Amino acid sequence: MNPFSKTFKLGILGGGQLGRMLIQASIDLNTYIKIMDPDAEAPCKYLAHEFVQGSLMDFDAVYAFGKNVDVLTIEIEHVNVDALEKLEAEGVKVFPQPKVIRIIQDKRVQKQFYKDHDIPTPDFVLTDTVEDVAKHVDFLPAFQKLGKAGYDGRGVQRLKSAEDLGKAFTEPGLLEKAIDFEKEISVIVARRSNGEMETFPVVELVFHPVHNLVEYLFAPAQISVEVEEQAQQLARKVADKLEIVGLLAVEMFLTKEGEVLVNESAPRPHNSGHHTIKANYTSQFEQHLRAVLDLPLGSTHIKSLAAMVNLLGEAGYTGDAYYEGMETVLQIAGVYPHLYGKQTTKPFRKMGHVTILDINLSSLQNKVSVVRDGLKVISK
């Protein structure tokens, strides 16, 4: 495999913002990119060498798309894995591997995987029906998570006590003990087919209190060296046990007792790594490309302190996106909006992010406040 040859093609399932940032990174390596997405106006459309509209869950569509590429990767894990397995059996390099996607795709299987490999994770019970949930009322307060189809905060809810059973999901899922955590942190690790791994420094996530989306993050996390090492080792262990080729984002809880527990993983570039485009020697997107193209992994060394604020559609606005306050935030040194090319805003839709750089943590934090308050995605 020579990814620099003129016949080489990389296929990406999914043409959203993660695919778009993968393409942006791929320009440096001059990689030929073919994208499939169900949305005819997906953010990647005009940037890909080839764009195919098709359902990522449809066997035939995924199989046909993957048949003439050299390497096939994903920017979203909700894809037809049967088609990927057939492509893999027929010689297409599929990274991350179908077996990895299958484990991560179903949160029940993913949790069981952690348990089977002695990877610390919050206690859980699997539930098949709402009656199962009711049986475990003594396990509450807990998060109920659907096994499948949860993404960007969907399919996850908190059940506080027996009173909440009425709103319980009816599909197969799991109940996960609510952790009284100190911080939520994330480590992105890349693994190459020869087992070589590189981790990015730990980042510290702050979630939106209602919508279960990352609201902003700081990098590197303000944690002890011991916790940093523990988190890095845990991420490496998950990647190693999965034998993943590509990027793995491992979200974790740091408990008040200083314990690090794996929350969940994503086998692809991740929202918690967007700041790496500006703040690290190698971005998560270039790193993913290097891993799946079987190139040496890059240094994850930090160039600057960074924060990342997600730019979500404001509640109450649906329509053509208008970025209120853009001119003002652009005036601040070290503030970099990154828009995703989505024309229509909707409440809490991820429309972009803002990377913020500074040499000083407290002025970085001040800038985060100014950006969170000052830049809004509305429609007019």
Add this chain to the structure above:
Amino acid sequence: MNPFSKTFKLGILGGGQLGRMLIQASIDLNTYIKIMDPDAEAPCKYLAHEFVQGSLMDFDAVYAFGKNVDVLTIEIEHVNVDALEKLEAEGVKVFPQPKVIRIIQDKRVQKQFYKDHDIPTPDFVLTDTVEDVAKHVDFLPAFQKLGKAGYDGRGVQRLKSAEDLGKAFTEPGLLEKAIDFEKEISVIVARRSNGEMETFPVVELVFHPVHNLVEYLFAPAQISVEVEEQAQQLARKVADKLEIVGLLAVEMFLTKEGEVLVNESAPRPHNSGHHTIKANYTSQFEQHLRAVLDLPLGSTHIKSLAAMVNLLGEAGYTGDAYYEGMETVLQIAGVYPHLYGKQTTKPFRKMGHVTILDINLSSLQNKVSVVRDGLKVISK
């Protein structure tokens, strides 16, 4: 003008590597980009929203291209300025302005401009014919530069003494006193229409001894604070006197006496600023976009020491490009090849560049040597 509106269009004349890197930066701002280039397979072709094949020197082609964009800019100064003037008169925002391009396009006019505005520059005489050159034999050794059509080292040659008169160019040009310089340096400055300016830190250029192309550079330059300030002020003065809107790259000589003289300027992103993509808060490409889109200019703060090595086609090879040594250089921490998407290599064709980051100057220099020796563009 709202560059974030869904109807906004930015036109770029030229679709080479500079246009390509402008597009790469424009993805963050979600700017709609329309490109014209004479080459049907120009590096920008597949990345632009719209691509038009056409001659940049043809009045009708340039006029038709520019007529339906909101802002028109360039990535090469060899364009039809009459068409740009007509577009400007009809309300298209053309940045840099046609009057600026006209001054810089002709090296004779450019040199006279420096003289008229007390901008220190090596002594020169204008020559219209080869006979004129012969009259100034006492001015040699000097560089003979053609007024027009010089680019990437073409149209420039050193005339040592009367013996060299036989090879003198016959077209109008100038003779410029050869300077016994200590270093060649460059400052990139951005200017917005309200007069706001931002300069990038001075970089130190090392030219190929034969081909008059930048072979590699270091940033920031190893110079005194006084020289740094002198060079920055000079760049600001040139930009201010030109009243340019957009980016201006000012190449300078640092003489052995510590004097800074302007060599020549380019009204666009420049080879001496490619490292800013990875090494500075704001890249030269984002800065150019901010300037021509009338957005606040970004901080040029340095994130890392950097070097940039141009990746030129090896002598003796013409054909499909093959990057020998790529895997090896990718193994070095902080080494980032950036390819320009040109399928065919030719001797000394700019095929890409390599950005090198390090926290230490001497190991940075070592990496430069390894990359220069280790990575070759050949054909097989």
